[in-house]
Amino acid sequence: MTPAPRMKRRELLTIGGLAALGAGVASPAVAQAQPEVKWRLTSSFPAVLDNLYGGADIFARAVADLTDGRFSIEIHPAGEIASALDGFDAVKKGEIQCAQTALHYHWGVEPSLVFATAVPFGMNARQQNAFFKQGGGTDFFNEVLVSHNLYALPAGNTGCQMGGWFRKEVRAAADFRGMRFRISGLAGRVMQKLGSVPQAVARSDLYSAFEAGKLDAASWVAPVDDEKLNLSKFAPYYYYPGWFQGSMAVHIVMNLKAWNDLPKAYQAAVRAASDMANAEMQARYDAQNTAALKRLVAGGAQLRAFPADAMDAFWQATNDTMQEIAATDEKFARAQELYLAFRNDEYLWWQVGEYPYDNFIIRQRARG
Amino acid sequence: MTPAPRMKRRELLTIGGLAALGAGVASPAVAQAQPEVKWRLTSSFPAVLDNLYGGADIFARAVADLTDGRFSIEIHPAGEIASALDGFDAVKKGEIQCAQTALHYHWGVEPSLVFATAVPFGMNARQQNAFFKQGGGTDFFNEVLVSHNLYALPAGNTGCQMGGWFRKEVRAAADFRGMRFRISGLAGRVMQKLGSVPQAVARSDLYSAFEAGKLDAASWVAPVDDEKLNLSKFAPYYYYPGWFQGSMAVHIVMNLKAWNDLPKAYQAAVRAASDMANAEMQARYDAQNTAALKRLVAGGAQLRAFPADAMDAFWQATNDTMQEIAATDEKFARAQELYLAFRNDEYLWWQVGEYPYDNFIIRQRARG
Numbered sequence: 001m002t003p004a005p006r007m008k009r010r011e012l013l014t015i016g017g018l019a020a021l022g023a024g025v026a027s028p029a030v031a032q033a034q035p036e037v038k039w040r041l042t043s044s045f046p047a048v049l050d051n052l053y054g055g056a057d058i059f060a061r062a063v064a065d066l067t068d069g070r071f072s073i074e075i076h077p078a079g080e081i082a083s084a085l086d087g088f089d090a091v092k093k094g095e096i097q098c099a100q101t102a103l104h105y106h107w108g109v110e111p112s113l114v115f116a117t118a119v120p121f122g123m124n125a126r127q128q129n130a131f132f133k134q135g136g137g138t139d140f141f142n143e144v145l146v147s148h149n150l151y152a153l154p155a156g157n158t159g160c161q162m163g164g165w166f167r168k169e170v171r172a173a174a175d176f177r178g179m180r181f182r183i184s185g186l187a188g189r190v191m192q193k194l195g196s197v198p199q200a201v202a203r204s205d206l207y208s209a210f211e212a213g214k215l216d217a218a219s220w221v222a223p224v225d226d227e228k229l230n231l232s233k234f235a236p237y238y239y240y241p242g243w244f245q246g247s248m249a250v251h252i253v254m255n256l257k258a259w260n261d262l263p264k265a266y267q268a269a270v271r272a273a274s275d276m277a278n279a280e281m282q283a284r285y286d287a288q289n290t291a292a293l294k295r296l297v298a299g300g301a302q303l304r305a306f307p308a309d310a311m312d313a314f315w316q317a318t319n320d321t322m323q324e325i326a327a328t329d330e331k332f333a334r335a336q337e338l339y340l341a342f343r344n345d346e347y348l349w350w351q352v353g354e355y356p357y358d359n360f361i362i363r364q365r366a367r368g
Numbered sequence: 369m370t371p372a373p374r375m376k377r378r379e380l381l382t383i384g385g386l387a388a389l390g391a392g393v394a395s396p397a398v399a400q401a402q403p404e405v406k407w408r409l410t411s412s413f414p415a416v417l418d419n420l421y422g423g424a425d426i427f428a429r430a431v432a433d434l435t436d437g438r439f440s441i442e443i444h445p446a447g448e449i450a451s452a453l454d455g456f457d458a459v460k461k462g463e464i465q466c467a468q469t470a471l472h473y474h475w476g477v478e479p480s481l482v483f484a485t486a487v488p489f490g491m492n493a494r495q496q497n498a499f500f501k502q503g504g505g506t507d508f509f510n511e512v513l514v515s516h517n518l519y520a521l522p523a524g525n526t527g528c529q530m531g532g533w534f535r536k537e538v539r540a541a542a543d544f545r546g547m548r549f550r551i552s553g554l555a556g557r558v559m560q561k562l563g564s565v566p567q568a569v570a571r572s573d574l575y576s577a578f579e580a581g582k583l584d585a586a587s588w589v590a591p592v593d594d595e596k597l598n599l600s601k602f603a604p605y606y607y608y609p610g611w612f613q614g615s616m617a618v619h620i621v622m623n624l625k626a627w628n629d630l631p632k633a634y635q636a637a638v639r640a641a642s643d644m645a646n647a648e649m650q651a652r653y654d655a656q657n658t659a660a661l662k663r664l665v666a667g668g669a670q671l672r673a674f675p676a677d678a679m680d681a682f683w684q685a686t687n688d689t690m691q692e693i694a695a696t697d698e699k700f701a702r703a704q705e706l707y708l709a710f711r712n713d714e715y716l717w718w719q720v721g722e723y724p725y726d727n728f729i730i731r732q733r734a735r736g
């Protein structure tokens with residue numbers, strides 16, 4: 001996979017004593033052509049999550065367009081060349097050049113990576129992007145990833161997610177006690193503090209788990225993805241806000257040597273393609289969620305806001321959980337400090353800028 | 369400025385009967401190299417607006433990085449090779465290849481272009497991006513621009529702006545009557561309905577206009593830009609939200625022939641570079657506004673929210689003004705229909721997704 005070294009124009013023209021060639025050929029067409037590079041990408045997402053997996057397609061197409069097809073990336077959904085969770089290791093070992101993943105899937109290896117994807121009550125998507133680009137986020141996570149032989153760039157976001165599907169209405173924080181809740185990662189650990197019992201249920205088994213009465217609640221993604229689960233028959237209460245995924249950032253994770261071996265213009269193409277996938281994925285979620293939500297409600301989903309005391313309990317349990325992890329992992333503690341300081345500053349500006357603006361328009365709409 | 373046509377490998381190798389060359393030179397380095405292209409860009413923004421003008425720099429650097437320096441764009445702030453408002457025409461005529469501008473500056477020529485930049489009570493930045501990419505926005509505006517021999521891509525956003533600096537506190541909509549308000553474009557026309565008298569005052573004259581008592585209020589941009597105006601001594605009341613610029617999109621506007629003449633990979637580079645400038649400009653505003661706001665308040669700025677009846681009056685006057693324009697310009701009417709349907713759908717999702725999430729965190733922060 002190592003590309004051939006680039007040639008300078010002078011070198012090219014003198015190879016084989018053919019310097020005279022320069023006179024016969026339009027010089028721009030001879031100089032500085034780039035090598036052919038072929039990569040494979042394994043995604044942590046199945047093709048059915050077409051906005052998430054679609055980000056890999058946008059990324060690969062952009063890289064090809066930017067390099068006139070000379071740098072091509074063959075994309076594979078989860079399970080084809082690596083499982084959803086094995087891509088990270090396959091890329092680390094160099095068996096595959098890159099993966100599209102949610103870095104927090106790998107928080108067992110590196111707890112600090114949760115801040116690269118989503119933490120409960122974390123930043124919204126725009127704030128998270130500002131954190132990556134201007135708050136030291138991308139640099140921080142790559143310092144962590146270098147010991148895993150990896151380099152990662154943000155390349156997608158879902159925006160705010162939903163709080164999940166529930167069999168019964170929840171009226172207070174106490175209702176979460178004993179609840180069999182399909183929720184994973186840090187959020188699952190937070191819910192344990194409220195007495196819930198996190199369940200690992202694959203997407204394909206969600207419908208039957210609810211049908212068989214083996215599950216009380218399940219979190220998934222946003223309306224446009226949730227719609228395909230068809231859960232409203234068994235778990236009609238559809239809660240918001242998605243306090244554990246106020247946004248969810250997706251990354252392209254590359255083998256560090258594969259990245260370092262790329263010519264500079266190809267590295268630039270990867271950076272640009274990541275930004276394009278990031279913007280396009282967000283635009284698709286934002287553009288498609290409303291229609292999906294309308295269809296869900298028309299089909300029987302009952303929209304509910306989490307009760308205030310539950311939200312407070314989630315908040316407290318989140319803070320407690322984060323403190324526990326910070327006490328055991330120094331990189332997590334550093335990431336948390338960097339992240340929360342930035343989040344708090346962002347919300348100070350939001351409080352004056354974005355939020356009162358959105359608030360007025362939402363209230364005007366409600367008034368008709 | 370027309371780039372040389374690209375050569376196919378076969379053509380290159382047979383020019384001058386030198387087909388044998390292929391044997392002596394590593395083939396990747398010979399094929400499909402790209403021509404040198406040099407463009408100039410004129411910005412509508414002065415260099416002192418470093419986040420806005422900075423977008424042109426990000427754009428030009430990205431294009432250079434993506435093409436290994438073969439496609440270079442020399443950038444000029446407003447007034448250097450064209451004035452802030454003359455870039456549009458210079459690019460139309462092909463005297464300059466591209467401009468960085470706010471398309472609504474040119475609403476006198478094409479009223480519908482206001483929807484490409486900012487309208488009062490328009491979409492926030494993320495919604496506007498979704499509109500460009502997934503709501504038909506970019507295609508619509510380019511249909512309008514084709515008759516001006518132009519092609520444009522979004523390449524920056526400020527996010528929500530502030531409502532401006534005021535000499536006196538405003539307690540009701542009636543306080544805007546007779547107010548000498550530095551505000552331009554469609555928003556200026558809206559304020560006339562409240563009895564204000566819009567003033568055209570250059571940035572460099574704002575301080576002295578307030579000092580001399582010739583101005584009652586002035587809108588500018590966001591805290592990070594407003595801070596440099598140093599107006600809090602004479603106009604200490606700093607109002608929010610910026611109801612007339614809930615976001616402000618910046619475009620790269622290109623001469624249509626210059627765009628069409630670009631090789632495909634260079635067009636891809638321009639698209640990618642625009643997306644990168646778009647993301648980076650937003651990240652800079654989002655990351656820098658809080659600190660600027662804190663300094664402004666420490667320096668004497670008095671933060672105030674517009675009174676509720678004033679907000680309602682702005683809303684009503686906006687709707688009336690838009691209806692008047694729609695009745696006289698068919699393209700404006702079509703753009704408005706497309707835009708408002710998308711905005712209303714976006715805010716329906718916001719009401720369930722983003723807004724309650726932001727709301728909870730802002731309230732938690734307020735509680736400490």
